[in-house]
Amino acid sequence: MGEVSEVNGPIVTIRQPGVRNGDQVRIGELGLIGEVIHIRSDDALVQVYESTESLQPGEQVTGLGHPLRVELGPGMLGQIFDGVQRPLDKIMHMSGEHISRGLELSALDRDKSWHFVPHESLVVGTRFEGGEILGTVQETETIEHRILAPPDCRGEIIEHAPEGDYTIEEIVARVRGESGSIQNLKMYHHWPVRQPRPYRARAGASLPLITGQRILDTFFPMLKGGKAAVPGPFGAGKTIVQQQIARWANADIVLYVGCGERGNELVEILQTFPQLTDPRSGRSLMERTFLVANTSNMPVVAREASIYVGVTMAEYYRDQGYDVVMVADSTSRWAEALREVAGRLGQMPVEEGYPAYLASRLAAFYERAGNVDTLAGGNGSVSLIGAVSPPGGDFSEPVTSHTKEIIRTFWALSKPLADARHYPAVSWLESFTDYAERAAIWWADEVSPDWALRRQQALTLLTEADELERIVNLVGPEALSASQRWVLESSGLIKEAVLQQSALDAIDSYCSPQKQFRLLDLVLSYHLDGTELISLGVPVESLTELPYGGELRRLKSAVSNDDLQPLDDFASRVRESFDTMRTEYSVNQGNKS
């Protein structure tokens, strides 16, 4: 038992001998939750996850004897949790529309029973290692939840429950440890959030994360188990890009962490996802999705915790052998929470008020992404995608620049593109990926051996066109040669027919890898054939006047993923008409010579 000695915003000084750094405490009459972050000789500093309004010096403090931790077990999917894993819908039942303070709520439902099927390896008398599968329950129609033993338990199975319905508080197995002590295993266990969950080995990422977004999948691919950042000024469409990933990514589980962002954006997910169907399973998207929400008006310190709470839950599903995508929107708000606490502690600010440990904290967080061989003997991955909100859209600010050095895929959003309503406003000049070569192997096997070539051609064409546009802006279009004008025309086609993709268009919102490649292939063939015609003397105007450009621009929302035949038809129509022109001009040239 200790007591409060000072209240300074979310930082509370307590006098409590024997408290450990990192311990959870409950403060005052209301029982506000906090975490010890600093210990001095006779007092300790606590960051409080709830508003400290009306808290007085002298109020009592109780240590809980454990660090910030989460409950891991069935019943997380489809839920929305706050930054310290309290279920927000239950909070609503308890305290109404506004969140009251000091609520004590467990993350998982204690009353719900689950149909437990023991795993075949669960045999009395055999040895058992931490992280192995005890059994399974069907968490949602699509996701089988594999009940894992706590990673730190090992010993001999002395008893286990038969198949049947149990609540998570009922014991499903008993293990005798090496020292002879007996451990009762339930369908859930706790894990401290700041400690990465263990795995057997890193497996290295190799499969692309398909999001159905052409600019991402085809131009700047990301791998399952990879780490990516989406930086962009406000209004550049960060939220839509992230929501599109959360919707369509070919992952088993999607976790969306709304960290310091708008309340309405989370509501939108909560209301639209149940109605959307997963393109692969055909089931509601909400069955594989869950959320952690610390909206911008919720207490700042819990924002810092929410990222760790999220990634620990993601690792737990990874350990069951699933591919998990965690979208964190936005890591800048998380960094700002760090900055606020550091400022209140009087720590020396380095860049723009951020503490010196910003870069190492960011790196440690992203390091929790990865494709791993799990303790249970399977393979799972956590892919981390972090939004960054640079002040003034300035990518040289500390959070963006540090993040850029850590991540492997950088989807840079551009304000000028967004202003022209070119969505997704991912800039082809500023974005980069280190995963293109790995991804190319999959694309060559599954879609087309030409993928890497086409991708490179398109990027080259876009870069060349940007160069030419600068010239046009200086001296006007007359200075360009015919083939250069054709390059500009074709780059416009790539932008409008391939890169632009409307999240609101029923057909184009998700684009299958096959369709992605076919559209790009069509545009590039059109460009190359056109270039050839121009070299034969065909004037650019007679090409731009053809109706094909307009048609190409509309193909993405006219042709569905299921039937790509119209693309072939279009290609053969273009070929015919180009052939005619070619013959005509070859003859003309022949006559001249």
Add this chain to the structure above:
Amino acid sequence: MSQLEYRRVDSIHGALMFMKNVAGIGLGDRVMIRDKDGRRRNGQVIRTSGDLVMVQVFEGTENLDLENTWVRFLDEPFEISLSPDMLGRIFNGIGEPRDDRPPIISSVRRNVNGAPVNPAARAYPREFIQTGISTIDGLNSLVRGQKLPVFSGSGLPHNRLAAQIVRQARLPGDSTNFVIVFAAMGVSYSDARFFEKEFESSGVLRNVVMFTNLANDPPMERLILPRTALTAAEYLAYDLDRHVLVVITDMTNYAEALREVATEKGDVPSRKGYPGYLYSDLAEIYERAGRLRDRHGSITMIPILSMPSDDITHPIPDLSGYITEGQIVLSRELHSKSVYPPVNVPPSLSRLMKDGIGKDDTREDHPRVASQLYASYTRALEARNLASIIGAEELSSRDRRYLEFADRFETDFVRQGEDQERNIIETLDLAWELLSLLPPSALSRVTDEDLHKYHSWEESD
């Protein structure tokens, strides 16, 4: 506790007052201060420990001395009384009447800080509000429960635009009017008077609650004023089931007051001297807009903020833009071409537009027309840019069309009278009239059916 009155103040600097050896004071508690002339002031505890309490004084600390200042800690947070009688009244930042009429007496008292809304309790805003202004309705539609700020600059007609929105905003086919909560911080007397007159002449005064802090009123009061105003708005919306339109002006003055106190407290500055918590602080205000699932009323918010030196990357507009659901940006260039309202279309945005428009809400072509106007106008600005380099005569015939489109877009679509109310159908028809200046092949954001139905293209010229 509330009985005890302390007489000794330990030190005073800026708007802060420090008290020693007062025990058991809660953070955020309300403080009453009497100076040597018996004049009352209001304060709030912003830091507390066993031996030192820091109090922020809303009316400022001028004329306070250390010896003859009586301080009473009320052991309660900052609350205001709420009742339907607030309508038609004018208050200051802490909810005291400014109109020489009696204070509000009511058993309903609420903490001005509110408590964060549970995201799970929110309803997604999706009801289209018609403001009668083409650039808003057509391109950046406002929906009920949205927070859509106006990013302006000094000398630009943001007040006239806000007043026009207040006058004209309505749900198509719905006769119930908005109740207006008007919060003014650090505005000039003439600006405050302008709004008062506007409300009077349009006959809505009885449906307005005004909270004003003028340019010469104590700046610290600006820290609590928007919270007081929003507490009133929440009462009107969720207790009285009204649809509330909150106009807050000018958020820049609010942020400056915040910076002043932060500097005095010794907080670590981040950008331009503003404290690192400016984002969270602004969010506490903006996020109080919205709709709740089980309540009938709603809070729609139109904050006005002037961008220092028209710089949209300045921390105040920048952080606001990350919190609000879009922004209407005003342009000095259009203003000097005497285009009213001078809405700068490319950087303006409404994030909630997509769910409030279309077939059942406005018209089926609306989303595509908006997207097309944006695309064509940006393209047209490029053509204009090119023309300024090489001369309009050198442009291709297509670029010359775009040039004409840009001019007509600004003079016919963006510009409209202060009393001119265009309904959404008129706005969309006008949009098609302009798009008909361009050939169908240049319009890739609309469908063939749209073109067939609305586009009138003559190959002649």
